[in-house]
Amino acid sequence: xxxxxxxxxxxxxxxxxETFEMVGISLTxxxxxxxxxxxxxxxxxxxxxxxxxxxxxxGGILINIIRSxxxxxxxxxxxxxxxxxxxxxxxxxxxxVPLSVAAVAFYARLVESSLREIDKGVIEAAAxxxxxxxxxxxxxxxxEALPGLLRGLTVTAISLIGYSAxxxxxxxxxVGDLAIRFGYxxxxxxxxxxxxxxxxxxxxxxxxxxxxxxKKSDKA
Numbered sequence: 001x002x003x004x005x006x007x008x009x010x011x012x013x014x015x016x017x018e019t020f021e022m023v024g025i026s027l028t029x030x031x032x033x034x035x036x037x038x039x040x041x042x043x044x045x046x047x048x049x050x051x052x053x054x055x056x057x058x059g060g061i062l063i064n065i066i067r068s069x070x071x072x073x074x075x076x077x078x079x080x081x082x083x084x085x086x087x088x089x090x091x092x093x094x095x096x097v098p099l100s101v102a103a104v105a106f107y108a109r110l111v112e113s114s115l116r117e118i119d120k121g122v123i124e125a126a127a128x129x130x131x132x133x134x135x136x137x138x139x140x141x142x143x144e145a146l147p148g149l150l151r152g153l154t155v156t157a158i159s160l161i162g163y164s165a166x167x168x169x170x171x172x173x174x175v176g177d178l179a180i181r182f183g184y185x186x187x188x189x190x191x192x193x194x195x196x197x198x199x200x201x202x203x204x205x206x207x208x209x210x211x212x213x214x215k216k217s218d219k220a
Contacts, residue, residue: 038111
């Protein structure tokens, strides 16, 4: 019994390490690429300083296409691309490729939504004071939208935890792989319940931390 518990703890530690790797890589990509893409969609819209109907429409369509594909199907569709980027289609690093694609599209829309909540009068005031478009983006848009950006990042992180569990089904490793191998194929309900409980705790921690960061930035 003691050995079984130790084995389960070791397996859980490895699985969560793989999950953190997948979520960490894809969340970083969401920040690095999702924020600029969301800003791009906002500033190229009608009435903004980089208005461009064609680019705005094209970017919006691309994001909508990615977001409309169920993640399990996206995993399979991107296998050739994953092979080129990661050199393999198995493991947490490989699973991070489709996760990153989904995360960037998902977060970009949340960034755009956060920017749309900013009072247009603030943007007009910055322009009237002689601020350049890039100064407006840096000092007005990103500053005013920061609480919303942090809340969106929290939602994205929680979604990625769920997506990473699905990645385990196709050899991505992580908590999903552990739950399927032991909880489903071996009928070890205790392992399944343990992984579910651990995921619930993890999501609660992420949500609490995200809410706290958003509130702090809102008061700043």
